[in-house]
Amino acid sequence: MSILIGRDTRLVVQGITGREGEFHSRQMLEYGTRIVAGMTPGKGGLHALENRVPVFNTVAEAVRQTGANTSCIFVPAVGAPDAVLEAIGAGIGTVFCITEGIPALDMLPVVEVVRAAGARLIGPNCPGATSPGRAKVGIIPGSIHREGHVGVVSRSGTLTYEAVQAMTDAGIGQSTCVGIGGDPIIGTTFLDVLQLFAADPETDAIVLIGEIGGSAEEEAAAWAAEHLRGVPMVAFIAGRTAPEGKRMGHAGAIISGGRGTAAGKVTALEAAGIRVAGSPTELPALLREAGYRE
């Protein structure tokens, strides 16, 4: 098994005919993801990616015709909140929103509607997820992965690739890697993903990759201390040298009023018994020291 995506994933890509949507859909198909539908308003009836994927005008129609159960959104920021709501309205259970630059206040009603529908939103401003050997949804390069039993959860994109590559190089495979996104308002938090990993029989250890800003790492650490005893878990926190009051690229990566510092997060994680690596390349060794064996 894996979390969020797997062999039973039937994906609809919203914005499949756009440049980004088409490029990454091709990569997902090559990885073996079952893309059953594409969706672009006004392009219904066409076929994308050399006739391999039927395109629909609405998500509801894509669901009716293909049984899509998961969506991946490559729609520009102006239309992305609406795209999430359309997917939820069509009964999609898991929505990945890759789009960057959505105004934060736009997401407040969206996450509320997602929650009320009992659905799950990952992102926005996230790289997606990969369950190696089964499926990948989003933009994470497939080549960095190896099948295995370590769950990876991160607020970042390329930093995650760095950590996963280091694990793969060290012979440590992954059950699922999830990028939850770098925005201040996101649908799925570290804590949510830890709960999913805890319930996944194929995830035996966890790597958490956090960064400055907010308190999601601290909340995850507190939960892990209580509920993940005996599960090897290690972490990395980016931004030890970040100055206060500056947004470090990600809209959510900012230290304000002395809160959200890397030092505070490292302290909270270590207090929960979670070792924090000084470099992402040290994560494999730390995992083994924490008792993890393939």
Added chain:
Amino acid sequence: MKIQEADAKSLLAAQGLPVPPWAVARTPAEARAAAERFLADGAGRVVIKAQVLVGGRGKAGGVKLAGSPAEAEEVAGRILGMEIKGIPVRKVLVGPAAVIVKEFYLGAILDRASRRIVLMASAEGGVEIEEVAKATPEAIHRVEAHPLLGLLDWQARELAFAVGLAGPHLRDFVKIAKGLVATMRANDADLVEVNPLAILRESGPEGQVERLACLDAKVTLDDSALPRHPDLEKLRDLDEEDPADAEARHYDISFIHLDGSIGCMVNGAGLAMTTMDLVNRAGGAPANFLDIGGGAKADRVSAAMRLILADPKVRAILVNIFGGITRGDEVARGLIDARARQEREVPMVVRIVGTNAEEAARLLREAAFETAATLDEAAAKAVAAARQATGDAA
């Protein structure tokens, strides 16, 4: 984006909130003229406040009272010559000094943990809220606005009662509290803070009256929403902006200037922070945070190189690219092109992995670039190169 107090007050006033009049002065003479007007309108004294985008103006001596136009001119002259936390004061706000009966704190923030707009109030106004939060967190009262319905009247009343406001001020407080949330929504702000919100005593035709007013205002805007608020983009204070910031924005590069000697060019925000951290760990200091973003082409790489080299403190450059959407060969070509045109010789260490890394490696080898296989190795090499360049024997 941070905006100045005067602009923040305009946004509050636009939502119908009670804000006493003010004027912005760039010279002592302008301050004098403004003071003359307010004093003629019946103000006993005027307040003169430095307009800078950093906190702690009062403590730094950037907020003063004056009783006459001449004094206002003199006080403004002193404040306009000041630096507050390294930022020269280029303008002051002049307004009538109010008789304050009591001060409160009222702020609306985007709360990440609850994913709600949270309204916070405290009876301890006029002091930094972070201090209150540390010393007496129980003195701060919070309510969460409903994500679909907004802040409800009863929630605002609850806050009013919690800070001890009742009687004639209750209705005004509810209006102001809802107005803060309205200001946030209308302008896509992350933060709207009124500190202090004050009960003022004023003499009117029917004798002394007390009323609530917003004496200070702080608003932070969501950068992601600025494209749909061209009017707010105009509030960006270019006086306080590094010229490099404007160029970075133009090329869609995230750039933050720091104090060290090692320039960093990275793709991805988390990896860019990590690269800085590893430079630090290797004994060096990063000169900047720089994220060239996803899918960067040669022109953006060249622009990033110009931004880094514009800083005279830079002694070495570390390029760290993990190709995904970004193609390693595109970055390598951009680097080769940028180096051919750069005016200053600075050692560079390049690490490119991921998409098209083999082609990148070949290009870099042919152009005789110093390369590294891992991030840790790249950081160590860059730190060593910077030391050699500065002639530091350590």
